[in-house]
Amino acid sequence: MPRPPRTAWLAALMLALAAPAAAQEIRLGVELFPNSLDPHWHNFGGNKAFAPHLYEPLVALDARQRPTAALATAWTATDPTTWRLTLRDGVRFHDGAPLTAADVAHTLQRAAAVPGSPSSFAVYLRQITAVETPDARTVVLRTATPFPLMPVYLSQVPIIRATAATTADFDAGRAAIGTGPFRLTGWSRGESITLARNDAYWGEATPWARASLRNLAQPSTRVAALLAGDVDAIDAAPPQDLPRLSADARLRVASLVAPAVAGFHLDVTERAPPGIRGNDGQPLAHNPLADPRVRQALSLAIQRQAIVDRVMGGQARVAGQFMPPGAYGHAPGLAPAPFDPARARALLAEGGFPDGFRLTIHCQNNRFVNDAQICQAVAQMLTRIGVRTEVEAMPHATHVARGRNREFSFWTGLWNVETGEPSAPLVTLLGTVDEARGRGQFNRGRYSNPAFDALLDRALGELDDGARETVLIQATEIAFRDNALIPLHHQMHLWAHRTERQFTPRMDGYTRAMDFR
Structure with a gap:
């Protein structure tokens, strides 16, 4: 059997070497985009969908909106007006600082009172009358009356470092430091965000060394970017385009009834x-x-x-x-x-x-x-x-x-x-x-x-x-x-993505790099 020409062999080798590198990046085209990197500035879907890339709550909601452990491994109502939470050991922020109860106390105070917020996170925190930190791994929350939804409401509040950072500091990238699976590498307001994998992340590592999100507000623009191969996935896929997207062998469509x-x-x-x-x-x-x-x-x-x-x-x-x-x-x-x-x-x-x-x-x-x-x-x-x-x-x-x-x-x-x-x-x-x-x-x-x-x-x-x-x-x-x-x-939440990407849709409709494989 004759050997292939050297030029063809080299081209094949270069393609094989490039393939893993290409697979290291996920590119998303999203309808709603964060209007701030401050996770507490605006209680708005675009911000809340993006925040989990960088920041995490004490209690998370899984893909079916069921509470699950995140930065807290346990939460217990010790009496009708007291909740006790145990923080996960070994968690570090992107800058290497360890997560402590002081960070949680600072977050819960700040998130309810961010200056200039167009819609505050106070609705999730107003019931808390006192925050106690008996040690670095324990947080005790007091309420004036019984509040059974405390774990669910805490799922809406990302935890940040205990610093005096302002919204401007977050938007400049200086304070955009969380414990999440990605680190911020770039942000062009209203246009794009670039991220790098947090190799020190406490949880399951994302398969993506890099992730990018592009703000594609118009449905036709999102579809065009997907068909052109400029992005790997889009959210809010327009219903009128579903037949065309479903018929394309390069693509898959995912859907879920939305709450x-x-x-x-x-x-x-x-x-x-x-x-x-x-x-x-x-x-x-x-x-x-x-x-x-x-x-x-x-x-x-x-x-x-x-x-x-x-x-x-x-x-x-x-x-x-x-x-x-x-x-x-x-x-x-x-x-x-x-x-x-x-x-x-x-x-x-x-x-x-x-x-x-x-x-x-x-x-x-x-x-x-x-x-x-x-x-x-x-x-x-x-x-x-x-x-x-x-x-x-x-x-x-x-x-x-x-x-x-x-x-x-x-x-x-x-x-x-x-x-x-x-x-x-x-x-x-x-x-x-x-x-x-x-x-x-x-x-x-x-x-x-x-x-x-x-x-x-x-x-x-x-x-x-x-x-x-x-x-x-x-x-x-x-x-x-x-x-x-x-x-x-x-x-209906509707997504379309390339066939070589596997996707787990979420009931909240958020489109997150971590949910692709």
Whole structure:
């Protein structure tokens, strides 16, 4: 048998040598990108998805949102108002400093009070009245009342070094030092992040010597980058492109029903409502959405299954509450609102608007799958019952800033259930606004119901899981029967990746280099 030419042999050898090196890097194209490297600055999905590369919590949530040991190996309620946590031995930060209880105490104090935070982590920490560190490996947390969700809430708070670092220090990279499986090597705000494997990591080593994340906010851009081989995987794969991606032998598609609900917020207060006018184009003195009959009319006008089928390409599940069927806290008696335009018109008339009114939906156009298209579809549905509706779409960052200023009356939202149970969204989105108690952090529609608040108080102090679920279901039923929010559907998390990469999808939808093999 003749020997191959020397040039061909050398080319093959070089390719073989290069292959392992190429396999050492994972390149991700992601929809949501961190707006800060400070893990406590903004309680926002883009930041929380990225943070685990660099930082870790005391208790982690696994791919199915079940608590598991991370920097703490044990946590015990020693009495109804005391939690005792044991820290993992041998953990070091990226700069070589050992993890101690002092770092945990510093983190829990700082995370609740970061200057300039657009949405604080205080909601997870407000119940802690004292932090004690009897030794370097032990942390004791005191609460004023029983707080059974402490381990789950601690899963949302990344631990940092006990230094006086500011958000600017983190964003400059100087303080972006955690205990996680990767170290920071570069960050271009809004564009890209590069990481290197932390060879001193206490846990299972990632197979990737390097990882890069690119901010590809537009669906078409993500798909194009994947097809061109510029990235190995993308998240938020657009449903309309799934047939093409699935048919490509180079690619695989992964999906998972998400504990994330797309829907609408409503301002329910008695005030001159921004974005709502009479049919004559003049401002209204009173807000139609303060009337629960009008809110119900808008909900009944929406043909949810049509949105799932036509806009989402079947890649969603109609929703009537935060939790999907079978999940902890799901209210089985609370069905999604039916499509009933005749009843919707009757309710508008009962609410004093037989001829409807004019409404603007303030919509995000880069926050969740098909957000702008969903708004357009809903606008047409509402117009058919006499509510002449227009859409004003904008980037998520603009939407957040204007929403904080309460410039909207009816606007889009994506409600992530990040703790595997509904207490956090019930507290932050629907609890009566009370800054001192950490309630209503994102309740910009100012919904307030004393009966709901009382049930929430009971649930948050109930140590028995079954009894707590019963009360959470009761609270859920009150708020959603009030149409305090209008849910549309549970999203499907959708990813696409190259076949030579194996991927474990997560219920929270986070796209992390550690989850690829």
